[in-house]
Amino acid sequence: MNLAIRDVQNDLSRFALTAVGLGLLLTIVLAMTGIYNGILQDATALPDSLGCDLWVVQRNTRGPFAELSRISPDLEDRARAVPGVRAARSYVSHTIQRELPTGKPIRFTAVGLSWPDDRGERLAIVDGRALSQPHFECIVDRSLGLSLGARLTLGRDVYEVVGITEGLLASGGDPAVFFTRSDAQAIQYDQSNEAIRLDRESRTRRFNESSLKNNEALRRRSLEANVSSPALGPPPIAAVLIDVMPGIDPEDVRSQLEEWRDITVYTQEQQDELILGGVVEKTKKQIGLFRGLLVIISAILMSLIIYTMTVDKIHSIALLKLLGAKPQVILGMILQEALLLGGIAYAIAILIGNATFHLFPRRVVVGNEHRLTLLGIVFAISVAASIIGMRKALAADPNEVLAS
Amino acid sequence: MNTLKPAIRAQGLSKDYGEGNTFVRALQDCSFELNAGEVVALLGPSGSGKSTLLTILGLINEPTTGDLWIGDSQVIEAGKVAQDVNDVRRQELGFVFQRSNLIPFLSAEENVRLVLELDEISPREAKKRTKEIMAALEIWDRADNAPNKLSGGQQQRVAIARALINEPSLLLADEPTAALDKSRGRQVMGLFQTAARERNAAVLVVTHDHRALDLVDRIFMIEDGLLDTESQFKPSEFGVIGK
Structure with a gap:
């Protein structure tokens, strides 16, 4: 017994x-x-899903996942000219919290893809497709709870869900939603009509008080109700993602890029280490x-x-x-x-x-x-x-x- | 009585407790023999050394000095246990207490069979022998009952079955009738007598209960640690009139 x-x-x-x-x-x-x-x-799902060899970020910053990184969109073109670089894409992201028409609150990280080079084909899309037009489409993570064909009103525009990913979250746990870069920035810099009017008035007054007031081209630009901020230049981006040519050591490209004084360059592994060692540490x-x-x-x-x-x-x-x-x-x-x-x-x-x-x-x-x-x-x-x-x-x- | 074979032999058993002002000699140079097949009562007032002697014979405590043989095997030599205590307890000793002391999470049958299984007897053989002894003690019909579902007398029968199933050379009983009425007490003493005769065991019963002394073969008296085995006490000396 x-x-x-x-x-x-x-x-x-x-x-x-x-x-x-x-x-x-x-x-x-x-x-x-x-x-x-x-x-x-x-923490690493989003950067890993973007599939690049190098991350070009603002000088002395630790990249867009750790802190604010602002670089000129020109860097995308500058990077393309570097020997060994096969492709360069811009990257923007910001967090959005809204309420659906049903009253359900949603929170996500809006990621801008570099249309037309990057339409989201590299993402692990489990349902639907990649982006097929430069505006008004998005790819959402399943955890957001939206289905294919759902429509999302953000700013002044309506975006249709055309693809679903799984497990693509930002380090804070928010699901990622992918737009074209211009759409992502339009959403980011969207302002109310009153804010635009006030901003335009302020800019016009400053312009008229400046020594440039006789420059007609600048005057017209300052009055545009565009979504750019600052109004006199394209909005900055967070990072440039670089793919190196086959057979090229990313470290070689990195060392070339590092000679530029306005940027810092990380390999994908370093980016992951920075996230794990810093953001979620x-x-x-x-x-x-x-x-x-x-x-x-x-x-x-x-x-x-x-x-x-x-x-x-x-x-x-x-x-x-x-x-x-x-x-x-x-x-x-x-x-x-x-x-x-x-x-x-x-x-x-x-x-x-x-x-x-x-x-x-x-x-x-x-x-x-x-x-x-x-x-x-x-x-x-x-x-x-x-x-x-x-x-x-x-x-x-x-x-x-x-x-x- | 002389035809009976000595089963137990104790020589010069002594037990001291404490030292200096707290020194107590609980047992003084006790020597005796118990024969196979006889029931011996050990009488004495409280604190006289009865339990001390019982625990030494049961290899629960070691004596300060002395030797003890069970059969031909010396189990205590110069105050030290000379063999594996567990082996001797499983194979040579049986215990019955005032309370039945059954294991509450085992059934009556399991309480008895446990002793054999602890001795690594095959389950089949163990079950057979358990059934035999429980039937002999007229308790087999309660085999599946938990101890708390048995009456006091039934519990004591199960305890006796447990004590006898390994066919011990020495059965030690500590106040086995104290919690029973006269009739049940005599019944239990009768069981000891039968067990001693039929199973050739020596039975030593520590008791204050004089009501069933006519069922024992010999009476030992102990007082202040001194054991008297020679006086040939009669049950009538303790007020026992008859059976």
């Missing part, structure tokens, strides 16, 4: 309740692991710390549970000793109960996780390797927890049976 199983059966409801409680705790540990992984994946540490704490709490709780279970049957253990039970029989019973408790709690955590993680607001990425790691942790905790119970059991005195 298996003493551990018989002991568990004796008070099954209590054991089951304990296992469920522990299982919920392990679910949180697993969720924390998944959220941690999700943050790491989300604190969040990563916080989640990692929280996860560690939860593992420790689980270990302490499980130790207490196993200890209590051992104390509850200390009389029976003393009796077993008196009957001549070998130590391994008693220790085996405690270890088996700990492993059974841990195993059931683990199974509960996996089941709850599978059923609920997709409902979490942030992406929870749990792979088999993470499940196996948790299993290893649970096993280690179970063994460690049972040691405390075993020590108590080994100290049980058969005299207790006579004294009772």
